[in-house]
Amino acid sequence: MIGRDLAARDPTRRFTLAAVVELVALTAIRAGGEAYARNGTRGAATLLKSNVRLEEGKVILRFRAKGGQPQVREICVPRVVEVVRTLMALPGRRLFQYRAADGAICLVRAGDVNAYLKQAAGAAISLKDFRTLVASASVLETLAATVPASSARARRRQVLDAVRAAAEELANTPAVCRRSYVHGAIVTAFEDGALKRFAGLLRGCRSPARRAEVLADLMTRARLDLAPADPQAVPA
Numbered sequence: 001m002i003g004r005d006l007a008a009r010d011p012t013r014r015f016t017l018a019a020v021v022e023l024v025a026l027t028a029i030r031a032g033g034e035a036y037a038r039n040g041t042r043g044a045a046t047l048l049k050s051n052v053r054l055e056e057g058k059v060i061l062r063f064r065a066k067g068g069q070p071q072v073r074e075i076c077v078p079r080v081v082e083v084v085r086t087l088m089a090l091p092g093r094r095l096f097q098y099r100a101a102d103g104a105i106c107l108v109r110a111g112d113v114n115a116y117l118k119q120a121a122g123a124a125i126s127l128k129d130f131r132t133l134v135a136s137a138s139v140l141e142t143l144a145a146t147v148p149a150s151s152a153r154a155r156r157r158q159v160l161d162a163v164r165a166a167a168e169e170l171a172n173t174p175a176v177c178r179r180s181y182v183h184g185a186i187v188t189a190f191e192d193g194a195l196k197r198f199a200g201l202l203r204g205c206r207s208p209a210r211r212a213e214v215l216a217d218l219m220t221r222a223r224l225d226l227a228p229a230d231p232q233a234v235p236a
Contacts, residue, residue, distance in 0.1 A: 001120045006079065011086050016098040016108050017116040019083050020044050024131050026080065027073045030066055031110040031127040041066055044127075045110045047095040049088055059084045132183055138166045139182050143190040159187055 005018035023029070023044050032043025042051060042063040051063040059081055061073040075081070090097050096108050114126045142162040149155045159182075160174070167177035189195040 006083060009086070011090055011098050013098045013100070013106070013108070013112075014116070015083075016087065016096050017113055019087065020096055020108065020113045021117060021120075021127070022080060022083070023075075024127060026075050026077065027061070028131055029061075029071065029073065030131065031113065033110055036066055040064060041068060043110070045096055045108060045113055048093050049095050050093070052084065052088065052095055054081065054085060054088065057081065129183075132181060133186075136166075136182050136186050139163060139177075140186050140195060142166070143186065144195045146190075148191060148193060155191060159190070 002018045002021055005012075005014040006022060008015045024031070027044075030043035032046035034046065036043065037046040042048065042065065047061065047063060051061055053060040053062070057076060057078070059075040061071070061075070063071055065071045084095070087095055087097065090099065090105055092105050092107075094107055097105050098108065100106050110127060117127055118124055139159075139162045142165055143159065146158050146162070149158055160178075163178045163182060164174050166181065167174045186195065
């Protein structure tokens with residue numbers, strides 16, 4: 001669904017909502033609340049065009065995130081570059097806007113994206129949940145390549161090693177990374193020996209939108225307290 005909505009050329013509401021999801025899939029930045037925006041900090045939904053620079057073949061984001069921390073992200077995905085170029089052409093200060101049927105230019109907000117993501121996933125998940133899983137991807141892939149140890153203590157050590165590697169990549173401490181970025185469903189799936197199937201499917205994703213849908217499916221199953229399904233059961 002996300003990939004299909006992004007394939008449209010016109011900046012419709014669904015196009016813009018899918019663009020926010022894809023951006024978070026690539027960068028794991030926060031959703032972006034209006035209250036924080038009033039204080040001068042930004043997340044995905046509240047990015048300004050002044051936070052964006054388009055260069056040949058890439059998008060550069062520069063903004064202050066929650067807590068006033070300066071953030072820089074570079075995205076070198078051709079389709080995302082074209083999506084951002086389309087959105088930048090709309091009038092207005094915000095990046096994520098759309099043209100309504102009557103021609104009016106409207107904002108999308110984090111709540112709108114959450115409703116869209118809920119529809120895409122078929123379960124009550126939010127962009128915050130989704131961001132957590134996106135940022136967990138490196139831990140997921142590391143653990144998927146690891147044979148679970150026979151003892152619980154040794155498995156905890158394996159999880160910690162994977163978290164340390166992810167923390168370095170995310171410029172966080174291992175404690176913050178474990179608390180904020182590693183969903184319990186990933187650890188459970190690792191211990192159950194089911195994680196390798198999902199990681200293999202992620203490696204086969206050719207687009208951030210497809211990766212987003214796979215991660216959303218894992219989040220859905222976590223909320224339903226189900227083990228990850230066979231990859232063949234994940235919607236294409």
